[in-house]
Amino acid sequence: MAIPEFLYGTAWKEDRTEALTTLALQAGFRGIDTANQRRHYFEAGAGKALDAAYRAGLVTRADVFLQTKFTYQEGQDHRLPYDPAADTATQVAQSMASSLDHLGTPYVDSYVLHGPSSASGWTERDAEAWEAMVKERDAGRALALGVSNVSLWHLEQMTDHHAAAPAFVQNRCFARNGWDREIRQFCKARGIVYQGFSLLTANVGALRHPLLAQIAAREQATIAQVAFRFASAVGMLPLTGTSDPEHMRQDLASRGIRLAEEEVAAIESLAEA
Secondary structure: OOOOOOEEEOOOOHHHHHHHHHHHHHHOOOEEEOOOOOOOOOHHHHHHHHHHHHHHOOOOHHHOEEEEEEOOHHHOOOOOOOOOOOOHHHHHHHHHHHHHHHHOOOOEEEEEEOOOOOOOOOOHHHHHHHHHHHHHHHOOOEEEEEEEOOOHHHHHHHHHHOOOOOOEEEEEOOHHHOOOHHHHHHHHHHOOEEEEEOOOOOOOOHHHOHHHHHHHHHHOOOHHHHHHHHHHHOOEEEEEOOOOHHHHHHHHHHHHOOOOHHHHHHHHOHHHO
């Protein structure tokens, strides 16, 4: 399983999902993030874009890192991908079967638990869902597993009680928390890939800092490109959900921006200045 340098996020795109996923693939994205949560995602739209890209010879299935999620009923609307009366393990299996059908694939590269069931800690319900997800992985329907929207104590409780650690953690990343420094450190120590989302929208104030403007001017780049290059420099797998084709190309080109170690450290400490 090859992990890409960037993920394209398909949330909140509704009827534009197919067209925008197609544009992302054409721009060069090889990581697609979705979820079987019709409330915020149109997973089948992403699947249609992928099918068209395969048929056109733009990419093969092996070229694409495909990530989807299992979402509890509390995070869904009425368009559920499973039987609401079923137990959690059955819901996980039904959601996975639905995702594979939507995406036209026998497997996904990453299957993510879309937020734990409680903000206060890792619960028995989460343990049941995770065990069911491990079975999906062991059956070959997922190559790796992840968790999203987690706190440090979720991860500590999870890893204290489960042999199967996540391969990925996906969180909204806030500069005010040192760009999720504690969780990134937890992940780094255990070989877990940290996926950061909302890098721009969650940090509007921090991105106005003159340092980023100075770097952008020097590199003839955008502020967004500097932010994404910083994310890569500190070991994140960044996610973008832009609907602008030019921004898609710019985001992918951000890896070419030069950042000195002291600049990376300064950006990481912006919220502490």
